[in-house]
Structure formats: structure tokens, C-alpha cells
Amino acid sequence: xxxYSGIIIDAVSRRQFKGEITVENGKIISxxxxxxxxxxxxxxxxxxxxxHIESSMTxxxxxxxxxxxxxxxxxVSDPHEIxxxxxxxxxxxxxxDAKRSPLKVYFGVPSCVPATPFESSGAALDAEAVDRxxxxxxxxxxxxxxxxxxxxxxxxxxxxxxxSAKKYGKIIDGHAPGLRGADLQKYIAAGISxxxxxxxxxxxxEKINLGMKILIREGSSARNFETLYKLIDxxxxxVMLCTDDSHPDTLIYEGHxxxxxxxxxxxxxxxxxLIRAAVINPVxxxxxxxxxLREGDPADFIIVDDLKVFNVLKxxxxxxxxxxxxxxxxxxEKAPAKNVFNRSKISIDDVKLAVPASGSNGEQMxxxxxxxxxxxxxxxxxxxxxxxxxxxxxxxxxxxDILKMVVLSRYADDPVQIGFIKNIGLKKGAIxxxxxxxxxxxxxxxxxxxxxxxxxxxxxENQGGIVxxxxxxxxxxxxxxxxxxxxxxxxxxxxxxxxxxxxxRKLGTSLMSPFMTLSFMSLLVIPELxxxxxxxxxxxxxxxxELFAGE
Numbered sequence: 001x002x003x004y005s006g007i008i009i010d011a012v013s014r015r016q017f018k019g020e021i022t023v024e025n026g027k028i029i030s031x032x033x034x035x036x037x038x039x040x041x042x043x044x045x046x047x048x049x050x051x052h053i054e055s056s057m058t059x060x061x062x063x064x065x066x067x068x069x070x071x072x073x074x075x076v077s078d079p080h081e082i083x084x085x086x087x088x089x090x091x092x093x094x095x096x097d098a099k100r101s102p103l104k105v106y107f108g109v110p111s112c113v114p115a116t117p118f119e120s121s122g123a124a125l126d127a128e129a130v131d132r133x134x135x136x137x138x139x140x141x142x143x144x145x146x147x148x149x150x151x152x153x154x155x156x157x158x159x160x161x162x163x164s165a166k167k168y169g170k171i172i173d174g175h176a177p178g179l180r181g182a183d184l185q186k187y188i189a190a191g192i193s194x195x196x197x198x199x200x201x202x203x204x205x206e207k208i209n210l211g212m213k214i215l216i217r218e219g220s221s222a223r224n225f226e227t228l229y230k231l232i233d234x235x236x237x238x239v240m241l242c243t244d245d246s247h248p249d250t251l252i253y254e255g256h257x258x259x260x261x262x263x264x265x266x267x268x269x270x271x272x273x274l275i276r277a278a279v280i281n282p283v284x285x286x287x288x289x290x291x292x293l294r295e296g297d298p299a300d301f302i303i304v305d306d307l308k309v310f311n312v313l314k315x316x317x318x319x320x321x322x323x324x325x326x327x328x329x330x331x332x333e334k335a336p337a338k339n340v341f342n343r344s345k346i347s348i349d350d351v352k353l354a355v356p357a358s359g360s361n362g363e364q365m366x367x368x369x370x371x372x373x374x375x376x377x378x379x380x381x382x383x384x385x386x387x388x389x390x391x392x393x394x395x396x397x398x399x400x401d402i403l404k405m406v407v408l409s410r411y412a413d414d415p416v417q418i419g420f421i422k423n424i425g426l427k428k429g430a431i432x433x434x435x436x437x438x439x440x441x442x443x444x445x446x447x448x449x450x451x452x453x454x455x456x457x458x459x460x461e462n463q464g465g466i467v468x469x470x471x472x473x474x475x476x477x478x479x480x481x482x483x484x485x486x487x488x489x490x491x492x493x494x495x496x497x498x499x500x501x502x503x504x505r506k507l508g509t510s511l512m513s514p515f516m517t518l519s520f521m522s523l524l525v526i527p528e529l530x531x532x533x534x535x536x537x538x539x540x541x542x543x544x545x546e547l548f549a550g551e
Contacts, residue, residue, distance in 0.1 A: 045073025064101035087123025427508030
């Protein structure tokens, strides 16, 4: 039996008082008001309501060490990324590795593997596989249904997955950026209960009024807290907090859910509403076995020095102190490397794109469709532009910030697909990655064809990871688990990743998180224009389009 005293934050009853909690056998057996001189605060542990652990570039057991240091005791995690690479074997890897740490990880069954039929993935989870997985007790919900057109149009395979979740009484997560009106109503009527993709306040309010729970996301690239934070006080029962996709440097240097409690208070939000969003709502919505600082609850709590500064001093999970004064109190053995990577190196000819015969005269040149990246957003725009031509081939134009981008399958030696993108900002060199949502093929952007080829071929040598630099000077971060995650300690991965970011900035990019932004430029379910391993794709039309658009 152990006792802990401090200023207790009772988020359920919305009050704080000096008191003492008693813990025995992993449970809180009493919460009592009691005078003492301890000015530290005791709060329920924090919950990330939607995260892809793979985006931390570390395996679950290593991610856990970073998370508990920020006061996180539980995460609702979608193993969608590794499932696209390794299918059910990948999901099983995540489940088993997560068990090696005390962090409470609640995995879902990925609903869209692959996300669309318009790209190559390493695996597919059809309706039968999803049904088989949903039976498992350790797979707790149906993960984000990204194929919202399939829901609206009633695609049989999509609807079968939704029906399986309902049959087993499991929550269905949503993913519907910008969806409004009648189509949104159809989507919700299908049983989908959440959305973490709102990038406009009015969109979020409409979804809440129709019964959805809105997850306010603040990741490494997509950051919606500034736009949506007022919802926390206005609709306190309908909002949760999540990071979705956070890279290791963000987790270590900026924080996890804790940073949103700090920011919320800076904006004048009610502390109890913030804790409701960070703890109570996800616990209740997903039915998590996570304590909320009540008698009989699991002893999942944190001790902080000050509510506004929110410096986490200690983290407890099931009564065990897992983080204390800067030290994580558990270690994990190195996870085994597992991967699927079947790609050969490419040549300069593979990334050349000749001017069409009809455009040999400059005045008659057709314009090309250009993807317009947006810093801090997953959505893109598109515009038409005349391409730069050298020796009869279309090339990058750093002066106008219109750069060549390539996507190629990591699962077979299929042809390289070529497009052009604006707002990456490289003046020289290239960046490349095998983290390319959602099928995680190889994606690269560069100032010259030679730089692109060298960066891609370094990725092939490493069997996945991230590469940045010029053809003469490349630096890399190998990711030996499915080309998505490292087994190294989080601080080592974060340090290497920060070096990559710094090198990308030296090459000219001003993007907040260039590799995170790059990783979403092949995601064919987020508007507006993207490039997959089978070609240029207009998400609003949900069809492939030609690079050359004409006048």
C-alpha cells in the first residue's frame, strides 16, 4: 500500500483539493481530503485518442518510453501504416511489441488496407480479414474509415467492414476531411463516430451537431489546435485530443498531449474541460481500462509541479511509477527487424520525362498540373504551369519552386511515376522516404534528376528509411522495421531525424516538417491532387489525371 499527497485535480467532479490517494495492487483504494504542505498536483494520466505509433519512427515499446515521460498513460493506436506494408503479420508485431512496455496501447483494426485500389501496397485486408480481426479482444475498434466516398456510395466491401464492427459492438473511427452536408450525414449514419481531420472550425461544429466526436489533432505536420481549440470549452463533451502523426523530435522536444494542456491554458481554456478532452472523453468513448483518479480505478495518474507549466514529475500506470524526475523506469529489449522491400535501384532514364511531340515548340507547350503543398496541412491545392525543359526533357525548376517528384513501388520493379510539386522549396539536392502514406512506397523530390536518383538508390540500399542531400553528400536514417520504424532509442532517432531536417533546411526548404509533409503527398484520400505509384490522382474527382492539362 502506498500513499501520495498533493493538490488533487478531480476532473469528474470539476474541483481541486488538498488530499491523499492510496494505491494498492494497482488500484486506487481511496481518495481523501487531507491537509498537508505538498504543493504538487495529482491528475489522471493523459490519453492520446488517435495516434499512429509508426509515425514516431520507433517501435511501440520504444515509443512508450517517450510517451510516459510526457504524462501519457494510454494511447488509442491505429496500426494502419505497418498493415499496409506487412498485413496481419505487421499488426501482430505491434501487438506483441507493445506488451513489452507498461503503456496502455489500444489497437484498432485498420479499415482501409490499402487505402484505395489505385496504389500498390504490401498487403490487403478485405472484409473477411477485418471481420476475423475484430473478433480479437486485443483489437478494440475499427480504425479510421478513410474511404468516405466508398461509405457514401455504399461500396459492398466497405459496408461489410462497418457491419462487422457493429456486430461485435466496436467503435468505428472516421476520417473525412472537408466532408459536409448530405454526404456527411450519410457517412455518420453508417455508424462512424469520430473525425480527426477537421481543418475548419465550421466543419467541426457541423460534425458535432450531427453527433460526432471531434479529435483535435496536433501532430508534426497537420496542426489544427489553433483553429479548433475553442471547441473544448464550447462543446466539452464532444472533443478529444490526439497527435495522429508525430515524429520523434516533436515528441521529445515539444511534448505529447501535455503540450496541448499547456497551450489550452495559455488560450484561457477551462482546465477541467481540457482534462475532459485529454482523459475522460477518450476513456468513455472507447471504453478504455484507464483510471480517472477515482476510488476503484486503475492507478493511472501523473504528478506535475504546476498546472500551467505542466512539467510532468512522475507518471504511474497501474500503480507502478514508470517515469520519475527525468528518468524512464523501464527498459525494453531490442525488437526484431521485420520488413517487406522488393525494389531494385533505378537509373537516370527512369526519371526522365520527354516533352510530348506536340509541345516541341515552346509557344505550343501544354501546361502541367502541379501539386501545391501547404505547410502544416495534409491537403494540397493544384495549379497549372508551363514546365521547364532541358534537352527535350521536363526538369525541376528551383527558381520557380516547381520541383520534380517521383513515386515508385517498393514492392516490385514497376515504372517510376513522375509529377511536379510546389512549395517544397529545395534549391538543390533531394529528399526521399519510404514513409509515404498509406502504402509506403518510395517518394522523392529533388532539384535535379541526378539528385533524385541517388537519394532513391540510397533508400533501396537501406531497404527503407529517410534520405536527404545532394548526390555527392547524402545522409540517411535507416528504418529497419517495415521501412517505417527504428529499434533504436527514441532520443537517438530524434537526433538523427533532426539532423535530416536541418540538412533539408540547408538545401532550401522552409517547411515546418518537410519529411512529414512529403509523406502525405502520395495519400490518395486527402484532397486535392496527389501522386501515387500508378500515376497522378485527383482526389476530388477520385480518378487518375494526366500530367499535361492543356490550356
